[in-house]
Amino acid sequence: MPNAQPSITARNVATAVTAAWQRTSNNPSTLEIPLGTVATLALHTQINGRSEHSTCPLGQLDRTDLLRALTETWARTWLDHPYLVQIASPLHRWLDADADVSDETVRAIRAVLDAAHHAGLPRLVDRPHSVPAVDALGFLVTELRPARALQHLGEFYTPPEVADVMAALTMPELPSPGRLFADPTAGTGGLLAATVNRIRALGGDPAHYGWELVDINHLSVACAAANAIVWGLGDHMLVYRADSLAPGDHRADAVTMRAQVLEHHRTVVRAARLAALLTLRTQGDVSAPATAFAAAVS
Ligand SMILES: C[S@@+](CC[C@H](N)C(=O)[O-])C[C@H]1O[C@@H](n2cnc3c(N)ncnc32)[C@H](O)[C@@H]1O
Structure with missing residues (x-):
């Protein structure tokens, strides 16, 4: 299984981050901040490389520098990926009014950063595109949401091990560049991570294909957009929130x-x-x- 190991790390990240957030946050039902913090750490690692320190360097910063570093990570990412950063805005909009981020929340953000760092998130993203794409945000959203909400939303993702087998069976050879891969109920995009890994295993570049990810849940769509940046899906991307069953273009x-x-x-x-x-x-x-x-x- 090409991505068995990364998926174990991603599950560990989700468990550790959820425990850290729920232990330290005064608003543990908020999902945007822990998801946004983990997405920011992934992007920050891709921009700056992986730190060898045992603790997360971002987590050592004082309040002002920490919030500035998180904001700058999205600003730098915007230069290359304006559309995906816009779609991912639920993950970083809360940083716009940093005065509204309470000191308790800053402490919880530090706890999330340390937990994600310890559990190995940077190893999943530090060498862009030479490590298998794995849906760490998908595991995290599943772990953070109460079971009843997951049932209500139908938010159960295909396990990566199963998605890998499906990708290998449906894609015996490298498809011609330009082909479109779409998922009208994409969640955070995990099913397409297997497609990305299959394309790379066959010697291709996912950026040479088209990708469309749709979901009814705005937060899942935001996570899919962040994943698309981390996985290097390229510019031929469309990610949007919609009810795929409802009429309308x-x-x-x-x-x-x-x-x-x-x-x-x-x-x-x-x-x-x-x-x-x-x-x-x-x-x-x-x-x-x-x-x-x-x-x-x-
Ligand atoms: C079972 S998950 C599948 C996610 C992903 N395709 C996978 O296999 O890992 C179903 C997803 O469909 C989304 N969904 C449910 N009804 C939808 C609708 N009418 N339009 C778009 N998305 C929908 C849910 O929000 C959820 O993320």
């Missing part, structure tokens, strides 16, 4: 929304590059080549 709405987010990103990045070049000019840095200026405004 949900896909068209999602395509429009993605185009708006990407246009906004282009505008902001162009303005930022222009501002940087103007700053260089006003500081008298004559080495800034005219061609770079032209590129910035093009």
Whole structure:
């Protein structure tokens, strides 16, 4: 089984994080903060590499630096993945008003970071795309939600070991690039993790394929978007919340929304590059080549 070991680690992360959150939080039924903290640690590890320390370095920061580091992780990720960061916003929106994050919650965030670090989350994500994709957020959402809520939501995910077998059986050879893989009841995307691993095992690159993940639950959709970044699914992505059984062209709405987010990103990045070049000019840095200026405004 190619990802038996990572899935054991992911289960351990979910158990440890849930225990830490429920032991320390004054609002243990909130899911966004523990899920968002674990997603942020995964992205932070991908950006900065894995720490060899026995404790999580982020967890050692004081309140101001910790909340800033978490926020900056999403800001840096936004530069490369604006659409997925937007879809994942339930996982990081609570960081926007950091004054509203109580000191008790900061302590609980530290406990979650340490628990995830100890249980091995960084090992699951530290070498992007050379470790098997595993749905750590899916295990965590299942562990955090009360059993009755899971039943009500029908939120029982296909075990990765089963998904691996299904992927191997349905994909004996590498599919042609450009093929679309879709899951209209994707949950946090775990079934597609097996597809990602199968494509890589066959020598392919998941970024050369199209991916569509839909779910009725906004938090599951946010986790699927974060997973898509961590797993390197590329730019041909559509992730959205919809009732897949309800009438209406949900896909068209999602395509429009993605185009708006990407246009906004282009505008902001162009303005930022222009501002940087103007700053260089006003500081008298004559080495800034005219061609770079032209590129910035093009
Ligand atoms: C059994 S889970 C399967 C998740 C994933 N496909 C897997 O195999 O691991 C079912 C998912 O369907 C979602 N769901 C249920 N009804 C839905 C609907 N009408 N439209 C979209 N998603 C729905 C639930 O939120 C849940 O995440």
